[in-house]
Amino acid sequence: MSHSAEKPTCTTFTWTPRQADFDEFARLSGDDNPIHVDPDFSARTRFGRTVSHGMLLYARVFGHLQALYPGRDHELQTLMFPNPSYADEELTISISEYPDTQGLVDIEIRRSADGAVTLSGACKIGDAA
Numbered sequence: 001m002s003h004s005a006e007k008p009t010c011t012t013f014t015w016t017p018r019q020a021d022f023d024e025f026a027r028l029s030g031d032d033n034p035i036h037v038d039p040d041f042s043a044r045t046r047f048g049r050t051v052s053h054g055m056l057l058y059a060r061v062f063g064h065l066q067a068l069y070p071g072r073d074h075e076l077q078t079l080m081f082p083n084p085s086y087a088d089e090e091l092t093i094s095i096s097e098y099p100d101t102q103g104l105v106d107i108e109i110r111r112s113a114d115g116a117v118t119l120s121g122a123c124k125i126g127d128a129a
Contacts (some may be wrong), residue, residue, distance in 0.1 A: 009114050010096040011068060015060055015067065017052055019087040025056040040073040042049075046118040057119045061093060065123060068095060073126035085111065103127065 017123055019039070026032040034041035035051055042050040058079060065074060090112040097105045103126060109119035 002052045008100075010094055010119075011064075011094075013064055013093045014090055015093060016090045017056070017060075017085065019050060021056065022050055022087060023051060025053050025059070029053065029055065031055075047088055048124055052086070052118075054079070054081040054119065057081070057085060057091075057109055061095070061109070061119070061123075063108075064093060064095060065105070065125065071128050075103075075124040075126050077107075077121055077123040079119060081120040083111070083116040083117055083118045084110065089113060091118065105116055 002036045022036050026037045031053055035045060035047070036042075036053055037050065039050055042048070058077070062074065092112050094110070095105055095106045096108075103124055105123050105125060107119065107121050107123055108117060110117050
């Protein structure tokens, strides 16, 4: 994505997802893949433990977007999940808006401990109603 040299407005939040969050999201979404909800199974995978659903991460971002942009529709998003997020590890959520890109915001989630990006993308926020 190409942005001007103007500095973005950036808002950050921290969140520590818990296994209970993974389990509840699995129940609500129907995605009960054992990589998300079965610690014994997950221990035998390359991750060594349960990993978050990508859309659970985005649901958290979406809640922040609604709070930051009340009354504005969420028109679209592009998302990538390059690294896993684990239960009980703090995440840093960043939402950046560039002055010259009306309504387009960059979103990113990083593991706070090592800085690995676990969600990277952009969202288009509609005009206020």
